[in-house]
Amino acid sequence: MLCLVILFFSIFKTCVCEIDPLLLHRNVSSSLFFERDELGTCYFPPFCEMDLTQCNIPKVFVDDIDNPSEFPVIIQFCRNDVNGEKDCSALYRDIIRNESGQFTWDKIISEVRSTKDYERYAALEYSHGSVYDRAQTIDIHPLKDRDRKYKKIIESIAPPSFLSEIDIFNDLIGYLTTSDSPMMGNKWVIFGTTGMMSHFCISAYFIFFFCGGAHYHFDYYLTSFWNLVLSGSKFWLLTAPYDTLKLFPNETQLKEVMNLPIYNFFNDIYPTIVHNEISVPYYHCLQEKGDMLFAPPIYYHSTINVEKPLSVSRNLITEYDYQQTFSFLTHWPSLLSEDVDTHQNVGAIQTMELCAALFHYHDGMFRSSACWNKEFLHRLNALDIDLSQGKESWNLWSKIHKKQNSQVYVDMCNNAKKHPFFSNFWV
Numbered sequence: 001m002l003c004l005v006i007l008f009f010s011i012f013k014t015c016v017c018e019i020d021p022l023l024l025h026r027n028v029s030s031s032l033f034f035e036r037d038e039l040g041t042c043y044f045p046p047f048c049e050m051d052l053t054q055c056n057i058p059k060v061f062v063d064d065i066d067n068p069s070e071f072p073v074i075i076q077f078c079r080n081d082v083n084g085e086k087d088c089s090a091l092y093r094d095i096i097r098n099e100s101g102q103f104t105w106d107k108i109i110s111e112v113r114s115t116k117d118y119e120r121y122a123a124l125e126y127s128h129g130s131v132y133d134r135a136q137t138i139d140i141h142p143l144k145d146r147d148r149k150y151k152k153i154i155e156s157i158a159p160p161s162f163l164s165e166i167d168i169f170n171d172l173i174g175y176l177t178t179s180d181s182p183m184m185g186n187k188w189v190i191f192g193t194t195g196m197m198s199h200f201c202i203s204a205y206f207i208f209f210f211c212g213g214a215h216y217h218f219d220y221y222l223t224s225f226w227n228l229v230l231s232g233s234k235f236w237l238l239t240a241p242y243d244t245l246k247l248f249p250n251e252t253q254l255k256e257v258m259n260l261p262i263y264n265f266f267n268d269i270y271p272t273i274v275h276n277e278i279s280v281p282y283y284h285c286l287q288e289k290g291d292m293l294f295a296p297p298i299y300y301h302s303t304i305n306v307e308k309p310l311s312v313s314r315n316l317i318t319e320y321d322y323q324q325t326f327s328f329l330t331h332w333p334s335l336l337s338e339d340v341d342t343h344q345n346v347g348a349i350q351t352m353e354l355c356a357a358l359f360h361y362h363d364g365m366f367r368s369s370a371c372w373n374k375e376f377l378h379r380l381n382a383l384d385i386d387l388s389q390g391k392e393s394w395n396l397w398s399k400i401h402k403k404q405n406s407q408v409y410v411d412m413c414n415n416a417k418k419h420p421f422f423s424n425f426w427v
């Protein structure tokens with residue numbers, strides 16, 4: 001767990017070196033992004049000095065894998081046929097349905113974003129965006145189960161069965177579809193322009209992370225994830241949980257690194273990780289069409305778009321790691337998470353709902369998780385939160401019943417056990 005950080009030596013002091021503003025704001029076409037100009041000068045040094053052919057993540061063709069790995073792995077759905085052509089039939093056979101042609105970069109962006117946003121993306125990609133401008137086109141877009149707009153896209157993506165068999169996150173979310181908690185998303189579509197980096201600002205709901213770009217990060221709830229590139233390509237860097245703490249032993253330093261803009265990360269940090277004298281393992285690789293990257297929980301990662309990518313992704317809570325997820329959820333930092341805009345608590349409520357859903361799903365798993373221990377109940381009671389979420393009916397109800405938070409929670413769990421569909425049991 002993160003709290004058991006042992007202080008290792010630090011390899012380097014984080015140096016946030018100034019990047020020449022002329023380079024940062026120079027317009028570069030997408031095709032030249034990783035290249036040098038006529039004088040042999042890099043358009044943007046960190047990117048042109050990267051060796052994109054380097055790869056130390058194992059690649060396995062989908063038919064040869066039936067277990068998730070303890071380490072990052074790339075599951076391939078395309079391979080070269082006898083004529084040397086890329087054959088992606090396994091991609092269409094197993095994962096995506098694209099008869100309607102919806103999985104193209106342009107179509108997806110215009111479907112999930114506003115026209116204005118799409119025009120901004122297209123202008124930067126097809127004309128001349130600068131490194132700085134491109135870094136602003138960040139999009140990890142949630143495919144919300146509760147929003148009809150996404151239904152067609154969600155239904156056209158089928159995760160590989162060996163992963164959905166061990167995943168319980170999707171079952172829990174499925175049960176909670178009547179809830180409106182903001183952080184219940186497990187499905188994503190990810191896109192951006194060449195040169196920009198995909199990132200997800202986890203800090204919005206977890207107050208112990210900072211917003212404004214948690215670029216190098218691990219996924220919320222300590223979930224594992226898969227990410228499948230449908231078109232274009234991107235380059236990944238990943239570090240294992242303990243190795244990350246060896247690289248950045250002090251918390252302030254790690255937070256600083258997590259907050260770096262992508263160009264700073266690849267300018268200052270990536271080279272030191274790749275060329276470090278005392279070897280701390282890392283994973284890096286170019287991910288292309290039909291490559292599905294699977295990463296176990298708490299693998300920190302950062303990516304850079306090499307050719308305008310379109311990918312789809314899912315977070316998983318698996319049978320192997322659900323205990324650490326629920327342990328994370330039921331501890332203070334997560335319980336205290338607030339919505340940045342409304343300052344309303346979201347952490348405690350989400351945790352209660354996810355625990356209730358776990359009880360509905362499997363009471364054995366519930367009992368062996370942190371959802372079912374005294375400390376969690378004490379923590380809930382110590383919380384001074386408004387479980388009503390502004391709903392009038394609650395105030396009256398709670399006045400009459402004078403229930404402690406833990407009692408509300410236990411009632412919720414019992415209700416969840418009885419009901420095939422979840423509804424906000426406390427209002």
Ligand SMILES: *[C@@H]1O[C@H](CO)[C@@H](O)[C@H](O)[C@H]1NC(C)=O
Nearest residue numbers: 025026027028127128129130
């Ligand atoms: C880059 O291109 C945009 C749009 O084409 C233009 O408005 C901007 O002035 C250019 N920036 C530089 C530094 O040339």
Ligand SMILES: *[C@@H]1O[C@H](CO)[C@@H](O)[C@H](O)[C@H]1NC(C)=O
Nearest residue numbers: 098100101102103104230231
């Ligand atoms: C989906 O179909 C469209 C139209 O035929 C095509 O342009 C696009 O490349 C396809 N996407 C994938 C991921 O194969």
